[in-house]
Amino acid sequence: MTGQETSAERPTRNRRGRPSSTGLNQQVILDAALAIVEQDGPHSLTLRRLGTDLGVNHTAVLRHFSDKDEILRGLAEQLVNRALEGFEPAANWRATLTAMARRIRAACVAHPGVAVLVATRVSRREGEFRGAEAVVAALREAGFEDRDAARYYRALADTALAAGAYEAAFANLDPASLKGDREAWRREYLLASPAAYPNLAAVAPFLADIDEEEIFETTLGLILDAVELRSRRNG
Amino acid sequence: MTGQETSAERPTRNRRGRPSSTGLNQQVILDAALAIVEQDGPHSLTLRRLGTDLGVNHTAVLRHFSDKDEILRGLAEQLVNRALEGFEPAANWRATLTAMARRIRAACVAHPGVAVLVATRVSRREGEFRGAEAVVAALREAGFEDRDAARYYRALADTALAAGAYEAAFANLDPASLKGDREAWRREYLLASPAAYPNLAAVAPFLADIDEEEIFETTLGLILDAVELRSRRNG
DNA sequence: ACCTGAACACCGTTCAAGT
DNA sequence: ACCTGAACACCGTTCAAGT
Numbered sequence A, B: 001m002t003g004q005e006t007s008a009e010r011p012t013r014n015r016r017g018r019p020s021s022t023g024l025n026q027q028v029i030l031d032a033a034l035a036i037v038e039q040d041g042p043h044s045l046t047l048r049r050l051g052t053d054l055g056v057n058h059t060a061v062l063r064h065f066s067d068k069d070e071i072l073r074g075l076a077e078q079l080v081n082r083a084l085e086g087f088e089p090a091a092n093w094r095a096t097l098t099a100m101a102r103r104i105r106a107a108c109v110a111h112p113g114v115a116v117l118v119a120t121r122v123s124r125r126e127g128e129f130r131g132a133e134a135v136v137a138a139l140r141e142a143g144f145e146d147r148d149a150a151r152y153y154r155a156l157a158d159t160a161l162a163a164g165a166y167e168a169a170f171a172n173l174d175p176a177s178l179k180g181d182r183e184a185w186r187r188e189y190l191l192a193s194p195a196a197y198p199n200l201a202a203v204a205p206f207l208a209d210i211d212e213e214e215i216f217e218t219t220l221g222l223i224l225d226a227v228e229l230r231s232r233r234n235g
Numbered sequence C, D: 001a002c003c004t005g006a007a008c009a010c011c012g013t014t015c016a017a018g019t
Helices: A026-040 A047-054 A068-084 A093-110 A112-121 A126-141 A146-172 A175-191 A198-207 A212-234 B026-040 B047-054 B068-084 B093-110 B112-121 B126-141 B146-172 B175-191 B198-207 B212-234
Strands: none
Touching: A026 A047, A026 A068, A026 A112, A068 A093, A068 A112, A068 A126, A093 A112, A093 A126, A093 A146, A093 A212, A112 A146, A112 B146, A126 A146, A126 B198, A146 A212, A146 B112, A146 B146, A146 B198, A146 B212, A175 A198, A198 B126, A198 B146, A212 B146, A212 B212, B026 B047, B026 B068, B026 B112, B068 B093, B068 B112, B068 B126, B093 B112, B093 B126, B093 B146, B093 B212, B112 B146, B126 B146, B146 B212, B175 B198
């Protein structure tokens, strides 16, 4: 409990128990990587940039991670931990599921640079187990048998992760072309030929007003409505 | 109607009406790009590889596309057209929505290399308008007012695209590490401490049996169940 | 045990020069 | 009008050499 009673390898010290000459270790590198992605976007995360920011040769980080991919997996773990920080099951199962889905998406939207790099490689670590346990517990509480609980867990988790990754990918397009796309999108749908696309013309004014959060909340609400409906049929 | 009555620029000929010396044009380049991605994955799509396959200098393609990004946008258009090829509205609105969502996802899964490159930059062209018109028409047929039709259209389209892009991203991980991940995933969930994660332990045997298609169909079924429920409340 | 520095095999893009 | 070839400013990774 003193915090330094073991000689097991710790990221902040090398195996001799002496800080390395440069102070380099996995956590320091991940912090620097995170800062780079947050400030300048995922395309700025290069080993050379990392070396510059850390004041070391760009190959020095390869003494702490076997390759760049291992750094990305490290960032993935940080993202999961951040998403689940302080999570507690809510008063009822639907609120628990809603909260979890929102946390996953929110973490991706808050750190789009990291999310787009790692959404498909969230490796199975403790943080993820904790989240999965809470979701499955809520679904079993809702009265589903184990096979359905497994299916709905994966449907919810994948939807939240896919939505988060998708939004993150948009956020990472360079701002100029993103803004151009959005404007064009607005205009083109509003100007689409009413003769060729009568239904589109009717709803076009509303399409422009819908933001990503409303889309996510709509999808989540639909899914949970149906889950609730099916749980009542069971019970 | 003869197929060559205009002097407007066509991809297969240069402005003098004479084939270019190398036979290079946008369609030839896009076909080659598609072949590269299908055969060797998205990371193999480089200008140099494109030059080699086309038998020209690697900078020659920049005479037909302003940069690599424009090539990707060209591929995006091909993907949309492929997804909607021969689409016709079905007998009832729910069948139409189901078919459209499946087509979007299937196109991503069938061409994961392209999908992962372009899922976020499906630029607003004719193919997309046709698909959107069919979806909105189905939702209005279901009795929704325009604002709700717009919301549900975006919820469905984004879910299918996000799911397709997400699955495509997995398909593009190199096969070795993907297989390793899947195995680990199976094992780790089955071995997760039943004391710490009792609910997870109960459903673990089922988790391994669920494939991506079942997850997608489950999600789609849930969403459409809820849409149907809400349409009945309206009507 | 850890870091450096050079080298290697790649990228996308620009631009003067050819035809 | 289109293509070539050299050049530029980048990548990630390897490896012998230092300390």
